[in-house]
Amino acid sequence: MVNVAMLAYDGCLFSSVELLADAFSISNLWHIKLKRERKTLYYQ
Amino acid sequence: MEPDGALEDLKDADVILIAPYLFGAHRYPEAIPELVPLLIHQHKQKVRIGAVCTAAFILAQTGLLDGRIATTNWQVSKTFIQTFPNVLVKPDRILTEDNGLICTGAATSQYHLALHIIERFGSKALVRACSKVFLVDPCRVSQTPYIIASFKKNHGDDKIAEAQRWMETSYQDTLTIDAIAERVGLSSRHFKRRFKMATDETPIAYLHQIRIEVAKQKLEGTRKNIDEITHLVGYEDSGTFRRLFKRITSLSPREYRDRFSTL
Numbered sequence: 202m203v204n205v206a207m208l209a210y211d212g213c214l215f216s217s218v219e220l221l222a223d224a225f226s227i228s229n230l231w232h233i234k235l236k237r238e239r240k241t242l243y244y245q
Numbered sequence: 246m247e248p249d250g251a252l253e254d255l256k257d258a259d260v261i262l263i264a265p266y267l268f269g270a271h272r273y274p275e276a277i278p279e280l281v282p283l284l285i286h287q288h289k290q291k292v293r294i295g296a297v298c299t300a301a302f303i304l305a306q307t308g309l310l311d312g313r314i315a316t317t318n319w320q321v322s323k324t325f326i327q328t329f330p331n332v333l334v335k336p337d338r339i340l341t342e343d344n345g346l347i348c349t350g351a352a353t354s355q356y357h358l359a360l361h362i363i364e365r366f367g368s369k370a371l372v373r374a375c376s377k378v379f380l381v382d383p384c385r386v387s388q389t390p391y392i393i394a395s396f397k398k399n400h401g402d403d404k405i406a407e408a409q410r411w412m413e414t415s416y417q418d419t420l421t422i423d424a425i426a427e428r429v430g431l432s433s434r435h436f437k438r439r440f441k442m443a444t445d446e447t448p449i450a451y452l453h454q455i456r457i458e459v460a461k462q463k464l465e466g467t468r469k470n471i472d473e474i475t476h477l478v479g480y481e482d483s484g485t486f487r488r489l490f491k492r493i494t495s496l497s498p499r500e501y502r503d504r505f506s507t508l
Contacts, residue, residue: 203366206250206258212274213264217297217355221262224359224379231374232367242367 265298268321273302281307295347305329313343318351356381394458400443404429416455417479422448457493464502471498
């Protein structure tokens with residue numbers, strides 16, 4: 202399990218945080234699909 | 246969106262990603278005092294740190310990027326270079342990683358960052374699957390084709406401003422640097438020196454950029470062929486034009502038209 206931390210702050214572009222969170226969520230889903238396992242790759 | 250952790254939680258991370266700020270709205274944010282030593286400490290622990298787009302300004306304040314290759318949003322790359330002269334900036338690159346420090350270019354390069362991390366901790370098969378979902382070409386390495394030339398004009402040198410105006414309206418003519426210098430009443434040598442000081446460009450590079458920018462507009466919005474565009478923007482030889490176009494945009498004129506034509 203990989204722990205990805207995202208550093209947000211006042212004035213930052215939150216869309217960027219959301220985009221990356223979505224990207225890793227999609228990656229988690231495909232990881233399960235490709236590896237046929239239940240364990241996800243990333244922790245967010 | 247609400248934070249679900251404190252700065253201390255970064256100590257448990259394998260990868261730390263710093264969100265970008267909206268440039269133009271305000272000056273780049275100062276890194277808060279607690280953040281700098283924390284990022285330095287985590288970097289020493291081999292934690293990968295990614296600066297998304299303009300977040301390179303925050304990461305660079307730690308000093309970790311000094312002597313390292315980095316990139317940032319092309320629209321602020323000149324400011325970044327001036328602010329952090331010790332960083333080896335590659336403004337054309339979509340993504341860089343040097344010693345565990347990752348930086349990205351503008352906007353959608355965040356997808357490239359995600360794919361980069363997915364490949365590092367996942368697999369190439371996973372990257373292929375995700376790139377199809379994101380509609381992102383994982384092989385694209387340059388943000389150059391997307392760069393819109395911006396020309397420095399608030400330098401206060403009237404003679405150089407006059408030369409710039411002349412180049413921008415007469416780019417289609419056969420212009421020589423000597424003729425431009427003479428027009429604004431300067432010796433060629435003096436003109437070149439003052440031009441570079443005022444605009445950060447040589448006069449010939451400036452003229453090429455104007456011509457290529459016009460050529461890009463013609464390729465995007467007209468059906469004129471490459472030879473016609475070559476002459477319209479002031480070049481006599483289409484080979485020279487194609488070579489310069491590729492050097493400045495990283496695409497051939499045909500590739501550029503295929504990608505950006507609005508017709």
